[in-house]
Amino acid sequence: MTGSRILALGHHQPSGVLTNDDLAGIVETDDAWIRSRVGIRTRHIAAPDETVDAMAAAAAAKALAAAGLAPQDIDLVLVATCTATDRSPNTAARVAARLGMAAPATMDLNVVCAGFTHALATADHALRAGAATRALVIGAEKFTDVVDWTDRTTCVLVGDGAGAAVVTACDDEAGPGIGPVLWGSVPEMGDAVRIQGEPARFAQEGQTVYRWATTQLPGIAREVCARSGIRPEDLAGVVLHQANLRIIEPFAERLGAVNAVIAKDVVDSGNTSAASVPLALSKLVERREIAPGAPVLLFAFGGNLSYAGQVVRCP
Known part of the structure; x- marks a missing residue:
């Protein structure tokens, strides 16, 4: 394998x-x-x-x-x-x-x-x-x-x-696959999103995260696509971490995913942190909005200002 x-x-x-x-x-x-x-x-x-x-x-x-x-x-x-x-x-x-x-x-x-x-x-x-x-x-x-x-x-x-x-x-030739990951973080900005204290409480620097996400992440996402040999315009779907619709929509536009279905589950589910990407992807598949085998960009970001993304083939 x-x-x-x-x-x-x-x-x-x-x-x-x-x-x-x-x-x-x-x-x-x-x-x-x-x-x-x-x-x-x-x-x-x-x-x-x-x-x-x-x-x-x-x-x-x-x-x-x-x-x-x-x-x-x-x-x-x-x-x-x-x-x-x-x-x-x-x-x-x-x-x-x-x-x-x-x-x-x-x-x-x-x-x-x-x-x-x-x-x-x-x-x-x-x-x-x-x-x-x-x-x-x-x-x-x-x-x-x-x-x-x-x-x-x-x-x-x-x-x-x-x-x-x-x-x-x-076997990579046998069907839908998971492409190479591009992951990293911005340690010096790690406190921009935090869950800490006793009792632990969620807090964030909202404007800092918004500016970073909307300006830096589209370029990283384009590199994710390049590693899988996929052009953004050939993506069938984009599933970004469901943090904020005001981040999701400009991200997709700057990425150039003009033909993709853009997951917007945040509207009905809010920010579910680590659950948001698989939750949104599962709903798209359940509704058959993306064809089996079609390329989908998964890209998530958040605490530590960590990020990770890969292109997968839709099951």
Whole structure:
């Protein structure tokens, strides 16, 4: 095996929905203010007893069913999350236990909002190296656990949920594949997005992140495409981290993805951090908005001012 590909996707969102009008009863804000600044209408909110690993397992079970595989067929589980409350057992181990897996390697990755694309690249590398044959790659967050509900600049942003991908080793010539990753960070600006303190609370320098994302990331994304031999105008889809509609739309325009379906799940789901990319991609596939085998750019950014992107073939 010389490569890897996504076999199937799945996603899960809590049944609870928080609208902009609901938020107006919590903090000084309103629907027009929120939509004009971030483009969000609603977000899904997990119940107090709905844990990160429960949401991750629900998304993973759907991805496995779509792939026609059993939990025992998986030998690597990677979960990208920054909101798990316990250090051990990790979220990946708890997902494996919930699904009744045999003896997979289980690892959590904390790269905040860029977690899923980092985890997907890690799975790709493991499969190419022969260290695993099939992997579950999951992004799952209960971001509402770490938000300050008195801060109207951040509490309007976040939502909860999970997205999962089943990834398998393959011959690069055999079908849809995962392209080379381009990843990195801006350490000197790492505090621009943070979850810290006791209790841990999410905060950010919104204007700093906005300027960096809209000016620097399109050029990096073009290099991601170049590494896969894809021109931006040939992309069938673009799934950017769902942070803010005012970042997503200018990013796609500056990238030059003129023929691509642009994921805008942020409107209905809010910012779900590491869950946002697989959640948005899974919905596009479920709605059949992108043809199987078509090239899709996945690109995420966030805490640490980390970023990672790759071009994948749509399952």
